[in-house]
Amino acid sequence: MHTNKFSLPQGVVTFSYTLSEHIYTLITGGRPPAADWLQEALCGKLWAIDHGIDLCYAMNRIPDFLLGDGDSAAPAAWDWALTAGVEAERFHVKKDLTDTQLALAKIKAASPDAFLLLTGAFGGRFDHAISTLFSCAFSNIPMILADEKEACFFLHGKDSLTFKAAKKPKALSLLSLTAECRGISVAGTEWQLENAVLRSDAPYAVSNELAADSSSFSVRLKEGTLAVYLYWQ
Known part of the structure; x- marks a missing residue:
């Protein structure tokens, strides 16, 4: 199937x-x-x-x-x-x-x-x-x-994903693997993004967390190659 x-x-x-x-x-x-x-x-x-x-x-x-x-x-x-x-x-x-x-x-x-x-x-x-x-x-x-302990998903172009956690990760980070990733939107997290741009030379979107009342998050991308990284203790 x-x-x-x-x-x-x-x-x-x-x-x-x-x-x-x-x-x-x-x-x-x-x-x-x-x-x-x-x-x-x-x-x-x-x-x-x-x-x-x-x-x-x-x-x-x-x-x-x-x-x-x-x-x-x-x-x-x-x-x-x-x-x-x-x-x-x-x-x-x-x-x-x-x-x-x-x-x-x-x-x-x-x-x-x-x-x-x-x-x-x-x-x-x-x-x-x-x-x-x-x-x-x-x-x-x-x-x-x-x-x-760790997981990494890749998004390309107009890809998106949703992660439903059975065990909440300690950290969620977004890493631009191309010079830029454009049109990034993140929901279900403590710090959300809407149509944001991330650059590989300024990787600041690290150590985010799921929102206190959420067990899932979603990431959407419009352009570039993005790594979605999760860490569990």
């Missing part, structure tokens, strides 16, 4: 566009999500990206595909996957693209209309996190970055 809703353990996000039936969950090499969170959030095909195989190994959850250069994965976890018959593609450590970028390109080629939940994207090295953020935002693949 076609839907524009996606459920996370922390709440349900409703997008202005219809989601693909081809859904992938990717575990990449940053801070691993909590196993119980992943168990609840996981849907579609499961891909492990390099260090992501370590969590699969710890959970005894065999992924559908394994990809990476193996530089951060535990050898025992990689060998476990191969012994279990997991299809894998291994790259040389010295390469132009990151493991996550290679995974995004492979999925885009195999399923051009795919929708992704990417976890393991936060924590760890700042340069890796920034690379993942921008690679995902401009991949032309609709997706969510999330774990039990």
Whole structure:
């Protein structure tokens, strides 16, 4: 059934566009999500990206595909996957693209209309996190970055979303990933916006909160690429 809703353990996000039936969950090499969170959030095909195989190994959850250069994965976890018959593609450590970028390109080629939940994207090295953020935002693949502590949604052009929180986030931030994002309207929050402009060189729209009497918020965009970031303690 076609839907524009996606459920996370922390709440349900409703997008202005219809989601693909081809859904992938990717575990990449940053801070691993909590196993119980992943168990609840996981849907579609499961891909492990390099260090992501370590969590699969710890959970005894065999992924559908394994990809990476193996530089951060535990050898025992990689060998476990191969012994279990997991299809894998291994790259040389010295390469132009990151493991996550290679995974995004492979999925885009195999399923051009795919929708992704990417976890393991936060924590760890700042340069890796920034690379993942921008690679995902401009991949032309609709997706969510999330774990039990953080989530990030992307809006492009005239996109909009509504988030209904099962657990209220501590903070909500809006980050312009293009030079400008125009026509931003936010409702259901302590500080609301109406047809506002945000610039990447003055990212002031951080640490907003849901209004005291609200368990949901909405964001509308007219132009640009916007990251909608949520944080839970």
